[in-house]
């Protein structure tokens with residue numbers, strides 16, 4: 089059972105901003121609900137008002153504009169992103185990560201934006217967005233600001249978002265179009281499961297970036313590596329950027345070991 | 360709030376509270392109890408229904424979010440007392456034991472065959488990865504899906520294209 093809450097369904101961006109400004113901490117935005125409704129059910133989240141943003145007319149959806157990049161709006165589900173031709177043609181790393189997230193029917197509801205706002209260390213979309221240099225455009229009644237994903241996550245399930253703000257769109261810059269990349273995710277079973285550890289590797293114009301999940305309080309970006317470097321440099325950089333812990337699902341040592349295994353595999357695989 | 364939605368072709372208008380899930384609404388307010396609650400948290404797929412042409416976990420959808428939607432549940436699968444092709448294949452291959460997963464499983468299979476009329480064994484496994492079955496071990500379900508999609512030969516256990524060995 090879910091606790092009682094008020095449900096609001098604003099029709100415009102202005103109404104949405106107004107509701108958030110008025111209710112602040114007491115409000116929670118509802119996108120696909122795959123984190124929020126589970127959190128409400130188990131009592132982790134107790135909003136007085138739930139604001140469904142799926143009927144807001146003037147929020148962006150998903151669009152490719154070569155002048156700007158790939159724009160991902162708050163309603164865009166993982167499956168919609170996977171099915172988008174521009175994602176297929178220009179951003180294979182987004183597909184790789186999206187495909188590994190949950191099950192088909194969860195991906196029909198789960199949004200990319202909800203996934204990053206939830207800011208779980210094991211987010212599967214964050215590694216791709218970090219590698220691709222994506223930017224979060226955040227808005228409120230007070231205006232808009234831009235935050236690169238490398239500065240977006242501040243702790244376990246914590247981001248730079250303030251109570252009256254929404255993540256209005258993600259822009260994956262055109263400069264990253266055509267980047268090669270792949271994602272390896274360790275899980276207990278072949279089917280849908282949260283990651284035990286995940287590594288995304290991207291190569292573009294001689295530059296290599298790594299996005300690592302479940303290895304620190306936040307998803308981690310590792311930069312400053314070149315294709316001409318030895319793989320050992322990437323392994324060492326990843327080791328100093330991460331701080332895996334032991335938990336229910338595996339030990340710290342196993343995580344460290346698998347991060348290295350994945351980096352070595354990806355290094356050879358991503359040509 | 361008052362909502363109006365279609366379920367298996369019938370139109371229903373009801374007053375619902377904000378915190379009611381679509382799953383509870385279907386089961387308790389409309390009596391469509393073929394849709395089950397297993398985990399209530401998106402893991403097991405027993406609550407899978409098709410909403411506006413897409414499979415969703417109805418335990419993670421609010422009834423209010425289904426306002427104006429077209430919902431299909433397992434009760435809409437058979438028509439005029441006759442089992443659907445998928446249901447008949449499940450029956451033939453013993454893909455139903457306790458039956459708790461079956462309503463949701465068949466919704467996922469229907470959606471899979473709609474998107475991909477001749478799925479490979481690997482594609483079937485992916486298509487039903489969000490639907491847990493604790494009885495059958497999945498083998499019979501995979502056979503039933505191969506059969507429902509015309510990929511099995513005559514008689515039980517007969518395989519065309521030798522796919523089942525990899526199952």
Ligand SMILES: Cc1cc2nc3c(=O)[nH]c(=O)nc-3n(C[C@@H](O)[C@@H](O)[C@H](O)COP(=O)(O)OP(=O)(O)OC[C@H]3O[C@@H](n4cnc5c(N)ncnc54)[C@H](O)[C@@H]3O)c2cc1C
Nearest residue numbers: 117119120121122123124190198199202203211212255401
């Ligand atoms: C069974 C299951 C398996 C899963 N497996 C995986 C997995 O393998 N990998 C993985 O990464 N994730 C997994 N998830 C979690 C994944 O589904 C979510 O992170 C999802 O992407 C969140 O999107 P949503 O639209 O459902 O968000 P919601 O639940 O609607 O929202 C999530 C949070 O973000 C806030 N929010 C949403 N949109 C905005 C916005 N535009 N602006 C500001 N705040 C906003 C909400 O208030 C809420 O706090 C799984 C979930 C389930 C139920």
Ligand code: FES
Nearest residue numbers: 397398399404418
């Ligand atoms: S009851 Fe909905 S997924 Fe288990």
Ligand code: FES
Nearest residue numbers: 456458492493494
């Ligand atoms: S038949 Fe019992 S859970 Fe599938």
